[in-house]
Amino acid sequence: MALENLQPASVFKFFEEICSIPHGSGNVDMISDYLVKFASDRNLDVTQDAEKNVIIKAPGSKGYEDKEPVILQGHMDMVAVKEPDADIDMTRDGLKVTTDGEYVWAEGTSLGGDDGIAVAYCLALLDSGDIPHPPLEVVITTNEETGMYGAAAIDLSGLKSRKLINIDNEEEGVFIVSCAGGARVYSELELPREKVSGLKCRILVRDLLGGHSGEMIKCGRGNANIIAARTLLDALSQTGVNLISIKGGVADNAIPSMASAEFIIGADKEDDVKKSVGTTLEHLKAELEGKDDNVDISFETEGEVSDEEAFTLYDSVRLLKLICVYPDGVQAMSAQVEGLVETSLNLGILKTDGNKVTIEQSVRSSVESSKAFLIDKLTCIGEAFGAKVSVSGRYPGWKYNSKSELREHMVSVYRKLYGKDPKVMAIHAGLECGLLSEKIEGLDCISIGPDMDDIHSTSERLSVKSAANVWDFLKACLE
Numbered sequence: 001m002a003l004e005n006l007q008p009a010s011v012f013k014f015f016e017e018i019c020s021i022p023h024g025s026g027n028v029d030m031i032s033d034y035l036v037k038f039a040s041d042r043n044l045d046v047t048q049d050a051e052k053n054v055i056i057k058a059p060g061s062k063g064y065e066d067k068e069p070v071i072l073q074g075h076m077d078m079v080a081v082k083e084p085d086a087d088i089d090m091t092r093d094g095l096k097v098t099t100d101g102e103y104v105w106a107e108g109t110s111l112g113g114d115d116g117i118a119v120a121y122c123l124a125l126l127d128s129g130d131i132p133h134p135p136l137e138v139v140i141t142t143n144e145e146t147g148m149y150g151a152a153a154i155d156l157s158g159l160k161s162r163k164l165i166n167i168d169n170e171e172e173g174v175f176i177v178s179c180a181g182g183a184r185v186y187s188e189l190e191l192p193r194e195k196v197s198g199l200k201c202r203i204l205v206r207d208l209l210g211g212h213s214g215e216m217i218k219c220g221r222g223n224a225n226i227i228a229a230r231t232l233l234d235a236l237s238q239t240g241v242n243l244i245s246i247k248g249g250v251a252d253n254a255i256p257s258m259a260s261a262e263f264i265i266g267a268d269k270e271d272d273v274k275k276s277v278g279t280t281l282e283h284l285k286a287e288l289e290g291k292d293d294n295v296d297i298s299f300e301t302e303g304e305v306s307d308e309e310a311f312t313l314y315d316s317v318r319l320l321k322l323i324c325v326y327p328d329g330v331q332a333m334s335a336q337v338e339g340l341v342e343t344s345l346n347l348g349i350l351k352t353d354g355n356k357v358t359i360e361q362s363v364r365s366s367v368e369s370s371k372a373f374l375i376d377k378l379t380c381i382g383e384a385f386g387a388k389v390s391v392s393g394r395y396p397g398w399k400y401n402s403k404s405e406l407r408e409h410m411v412s413v414y415r416k417l418y419g420k421d422p423k424v425m426a427i428h429a430g431l432e433c434g435l436l437s438e439k440i441e442g443l444d445c446i447s448i449g450p451d452m453d454d455i456h457s458t459s460e461r462l463s464v465k466s467a468a469n470v471w472d473f474l475k476a477c478l479e
C-alpha cells in the first residue's frame with residue numbers, strides 16, 4: 001500500500017482502493033459494482049441504476065438517528081489521461097499511486113482525485129462506527145466529466161434530505177454556491193469538393209495557452225481554431241484559397257491551443273501568402289500581448305499539385321467567414337458578483353470529415369434566458385451560412401440561494417475551526433448541483449473539496465494536508 005502512512009488513514013485506504021480500479025469516464029461498471037459491494041457487505045441500503053449511479057443510505061449514528069438527513073455527493077468517474085510513453089492501459093489497469101507525504105499523484109497518468117477523494121470520504125464515513133453524523137444519503141454519479149450523464153438521468157425521488165454537500169471543488173476554504181448552465185452547439189456544413197490545381201500549403205497555429213473554457217475564458221486567450229480561419233481569410237486578399245481540411249481543439253470545453261489547415265493557393269502566390277500570414281501573426285502578437293504571448297503560426301508549402309480534391313473557393317470562403325463571424329469568448333459579465341463571467345462561449349473543436357466540417361461550441365451562462373438567446377443567435381448565424389445547427393448536452397445552471405441554511409451552518413463551522421471566513425463563490429463552470437437541484441424541490445446545496453492542482457492532466461496532484469483538513473471540516477459539519 002503506497003499511501004498507508006498517510007492521515008486520515010481510512011480516507012487514504014479507500015482512495016487507494018478506488019485508484020486500483022479503472023474508472024475513466026465511460027468505463028464505470030467496475031467502480032460502480034465495487035460501491036454496491038461495499039454497501040452490501042455492510043448491510044447498507046443501496047441502489048444502482050441503468051446509468052450505474054449508486055445511492056447508499058445509512059442511518060444516523062448513535063444519538064443522531066432522528067436528525068435531518070444529509071446528501072453527500074460526488075462523481076465516480078475520472079478524466080483518464082496518460083503520458084504518451086506511460087506503460088499502462090487505463091481501461092484495464094489500476095493507477096500507480098504514489099506520495100512524498102505532501103502530495104499524492106499517479107505515475108504517468110491523471111490521479112482522479114477529482115473526484116475519487118469525494119468517494120473516499122463517503123466510504124470512510126459509511127465504514128466508521130464512531131463518527132457522529134445524521135442519516136446519510138450518499139449519491140455517487142457517473143460520467144460527470146463527459147457531460148454529467150449520470151446526474152442527468154438519476155432518480156432522486158426516494159431521497160428524504162433537502163440538503164446536499166457536493167464534494168467536487170478543488171480548493172480548500174472555497175465554498176461554491178452557484179454555477180453556470182451550459183450546452184454544446186454543433187454546426188455542420190456540407191461542402192462540395194472539386195479538382196483544384198496549384199500550390200498545396202499548410203498552416204499550423206500553435207503555442208497558445210488554451211485552458212478550461214469556464215475558468216479561463218475571461219483571460220482573453222487566443223482561440224487557435226478562430227486564428228486559423230482568420231489567417232486564411234486574411235490571405236484571401238492575395239489569392240484564392242481552396243481548403244482541403246481544417247481542424248483543431250480536443251474538447252468543446254477546452255480553449256483550443258493548436259489548429260491546422262491544408263489548402264491550395266495560386267501556384268505563384270507563395271510569397272504573397274507567406275507575407276500575409278506574417279502580417280496576421282504580427283497583429284495577433286500585438287492583440288494578445290500579456291494574454292497569450294507565444295502565439296505562433298507556421299506556413300509551409302508542400303509543392304504543386306494538380307487535380308487535388310478541395311472545397312470550392314465559394315464554399316471555402318463560406319466556411320472561413322462563418323468561423324470568424326461566430327461570437328466567441330466572454331459575452332457578458334455579472335453585475336451581482338464582481339469578476340464573474342455571466343455568459344460566454346468557446347469554439348472548442350473544428351473538424352473535417354470528407355465533405356463535412358463540424359464546428360463544436362460550448363456555451364455557458366448563469367442566466368438561462370441568456371444561454372437560450374446565445375444558442376438562438378448561433379443557430380441564426382449558422383443557418384444563414386448554410387450550416388445545420390443542433391444542440392446537445394444542455395445542463396441547467398445553479399442559482400444562488402440567498403437563504404441557505406446549509407451555507408450558514410458550514411460558514412459558522414468553518415469560522416469556529418479556522419478563525420476566519422471561507423470564500424463563498426459563484427463560478428462560471430458547470431457542477432452537478434444544477435441538475436440535482438432541478439430534481440429535488442427546495443434543495444439546499446453547497447460544493448466543497450480539498451486542494452488539487454492540474455486536474456484532468458498527468459500532473460494532477462492532491463494535497464495530503466488539505467485532504468485531512470477538509471475531512472475534519474466535513475466531520476465537524478455533520479456533527
Ligand SMILES: [Zn+2]
Nearest residue numbers: 114115144168
Ligand atoms: Zn469533478
